[in-house]
Amino acid sequence: MxxxxxxxxxxxxxxxxxxxxxxxxxxxxxxxxxxxxxxxxxxxxxxxxGFSGIGEFLLKIAISIDQLGNVMMQHLLNQLWIKKEGYRFGNRDETISSVLGKNKQNATLTGFGKAIDKILDIIDPNHSLNSIDYYVEPNH
Structure with missing residues (x-):
């Protein structure tokens, strides 16, 4: 490694x-x-x-696409999903779900952000909180 x-x-x-x-x-x-x-x-x-290998491969791709979305949609997500004092979207090393989880912890989600988080919780309980990446390089 x-x-x-x-x-x-x-x-x-x-x-x-x-x-x-x-x-x-x-x-x-x-x-x-x-x-x-x-x-x-x-x-x-x-x-x-085997088939579990395909699942792992597709998960890696999904995470990479999620990181791309975090950068590509940062301005829109910062405007719609979080309050001004919230933890910002846009770090290329972090997923959208991780940022959503950090803002959920800090109670800085807007109503729209809370709705998105609830939808994710229906699909995967505590998705955003479980997705928090505590080892992300800071984005200055």
Whole structure:
């Protein structure tokens, strides 16, 4: 297992052009190689770990998509789901559910945020509280 030391430095400033270029390249790579990697991953998981391996593989993908949503929808979620003093969405290392859980603990969810949390609780009891990641690198 590889352990990475975190130094809690803020993300480096990047020029808008570099950000746009890397965004376009990442979308292009996802569209071109994503389907092949997905099919290979499903088959590899199936033949090495059986059906439980497929579940693990799909869970990893779901968590990654959730982290993407936390970044992509940060401004909207910060506006609609939490109060101004709440723990903010947008950290690329954290899931939406983790942020929702932290705000539930701190009683900083708006009415809409509480409704979303209740829906998640119907599907998976205490989902947001169980999803809290206490080891997330701070987002400055």
């Amino acid at each position: 590889i352990k990475k030391e975190k130094d809690n430095r803020p993300d480096q400033k990047t020029s808008p052009f570099i950000g746009l270029l890397l965004f376009c390249i990442s979308i292009l790579l996802l569209v071109i190689t994503g389907p092949l990697g997905f099919i290979y991953g499903i088959l590899h998981s199936l033949f090495t770990k």
